[in-house]
Amino acid sequence: MRRWPRDIDNKDSNSLKEDIGKYYLTKPLQENINLFKNNILKLDDTVIYREFKNKKGDLKFCLIFIDGMSDREIINENIVLPLMKEDLNDQLNNIVDYVKEEVLIIDDVIKTDEIEKILKSLLYGDTLLLVDGFNEGLLLNTKGWQTRAIAEPPSETVVKGPREGFNESLNVNTSLIRRKINSPSLKFQRKEIGVRTNTKICIIYMEGIVNTKILEELTNRLDKIDIEGVFGTGQIQELISDSPLSPFKTIGNTERPDVVASKLLQGRIAILCDGSPMAITLPYLFIEHFQINEDYYDNFIYASINRILRVVAFIITVATPGVYVAFIAFHKELIPTKLALSIYAAKQGVPLPTVIETLLMIIVFEIIREAGLRLPKHIGAAVSIVGALVLGDAAVNAKFVSAPIVIVTAIAGICELILYEMNSGIIISRFIFLILASLLGLYGVIFASMGLILHLMSIKSFGIPYMLNLIDLDKYNIRDAGIRAPWWLLKYRTKFIARDKVRSKNYINRRNRE
Structure with a gap:
């Protein structure tokens, strides 16, 4: 002693x-x-x-x-x-x-x-x-600090479904998940990370469903974290990510307990961090960018249409500015005559090349978007709308940019807002498409598309291919990929992610009998 x-x-x-x-x-x-x-x-x-x-x-x-x-x-x-x-x-x-x-x-x-x-x-x-x-x-045990009340998560608008979201208390957040999944198979493992902060985190998974190799890999990566302080799941997400240099995230995040519960039942793992209202889930696939919580509360036909629209919006927001520049600068003969004359008339008196116009308008749009997010809520929306209308109209009247560029930028920007969680990947990909299109025309767009596809194919999330549901056309995997099949057909979990693939009790009993 x-x-x-x-x-x-x-x-x-x-x-x-x-x-x-x-x-x-x-x-x-x-x-x-x-x-x-x-x-x-x-x-x-x-x-x-x-x-x-x-x-x-x-x-x-x-x-x-x-x-x-x-x-x-x-x-x-x-x-x-x-x-x-x-x-x-x-x-x-x-x-x-x-x-x-x-x-x-x-x-x-x-x-x-x-x-x-x-x-x-x-x-x-x-x-x-x-x-x-x-x-x-x-x-x-006399813990009794003040916590924020459970409320609708501000980052994920709820139209249908539960309106409760996580807060900053780890104990409250774990209880919200426990209420969703009333099963002894639901496991919680607590750890501490951060040399000085000793921040408490909780690893959550479903025993018997989770892939044990992924769980072991996650534990090893968390044990290797050497950082002075951790204040949120965003830091953990960056420290354990497979491809930290990629603009596309390989770990998901959400503030909704029902989303976390759903992913746990699919065989995924969730991490909660004390002091953060955001949970992270893994592995995370590319198709999950287009899957939102509302899809599972709406009719499967309507949900599938919306999911396809999100995929189309991704293609439009990434490729439209580059394609427009390619047609105007290199392939004018491919534009219909009346449309070409209209664009030519709109460009009369504009001193800047088309590619510079597009770059400037995209940058201005991103500045307005960021200002709308950072300003107080009661004036942020007004500033965004007024800024876009006034600046766009003034720029066209002053012959600083042409009207078609404003239209192209607005379409690309609106489609970007639909997929806000993918904004970093969209912004970087859009600039690459635009630069290559300005140098090589439509060939540049093709090369950029090939590069984007190759990059996405090369990414993995904890050993699971990032494009799994799009490259492995298994009949059970694609039922919840580009479309959402009706619930009575969603009998199996995603291949490779979950150890137990069967979700239906009847299917489990039938399999046991066989």
Whole structure:
């Protein structure tokens, strides 16, 4: 048993962390109090030290907790009050165990003397109970910080389906998922990442359905994370991604518990991070960009039409500016005569080449879009609409750009907004298409298309091909790819992702009989 070194003030932060893992509590109560007050948690006015005595046993106690992280009502009524009133004279030899088992009205109590373990629990809202003459303390679950109420997620508009979204509390978020999947196969594994923040995360999966190789790979990648602080799932997403340099994300994210629950049943894995309302899911396939939660609450015909429209919108937003520049600069003879004359008349007096016009208008559109997102909600929409109308009309009247360019840019921009979660990949791909089209015409568009397809084919998400549902034309995989088949046909999970492919109880029973 090692006591805390007296020269701790002269040690750096790394040595301090090593010392915390080596030392333990001692028997004198005042020494333990001084250990926290003058060394470990010194100069921290949020730490509360509540010393008191037992009326009948004359025993000295001390409670240590952090103001704002712990629930004072629980501390006063379930800890302080019972300890003051209980007759402890007959339990002096085994007072700590007696208090733990028969006095405290707390659902979670841990006995320990390890300073490292105590410090982690204190910083996360627990309370430490010290007893004079004993070198072991009790860690009491008194977490009680304020959390944001459960509300509709602002980043995912809900038309049909549940209107509850995650908040910043890890415990609340796990309970939301537990309410969706009432099964003992639903598993939660907690870890801590971040050298200084010790951020708590939770890995969620369905035992018996999840691919164990993917789960092992995820655990290995999380264990290798070496970063000072983690404040959200976005950092984790970047650190464990297969292709961090690709503009297309290989890990999904959502604020909706029903979306996470649905993906868990498909064999995917979810990660929640304390302090973040966003969950990440993996593996993530390219086709999932076009699948939204509303597809599974609408009629399958309407959902399939909308999904096809999203695929068309992706092609339009990426290729339209480049195709327009290619036709105007290299292939005028392919444009219908009346349309060519109209475009030629609109370009009269415009000093800039077509490719420069297009580049400038796309950049302006992205600036307006970003401004609309960052401004307060009550003025963001107005600024976006007024900015687009006023600037577009003024630019055309001033002969700074031609009217067809404004139309092309607006169509591409609107289609981009439909697929907002893919905006980085869309923006970069659109510029590549535009530059190659300005150099090689339609050949440039063809080369850009080939390059985009090859890039998407080369990406993997935790060993699963990114384009799986588009290159593997398995009859069960394609039923929930470009279209959504009716529910009675969705009997199987996606190939390679889930260990157990069968989703229907009748199919499982039939398979067992066979």
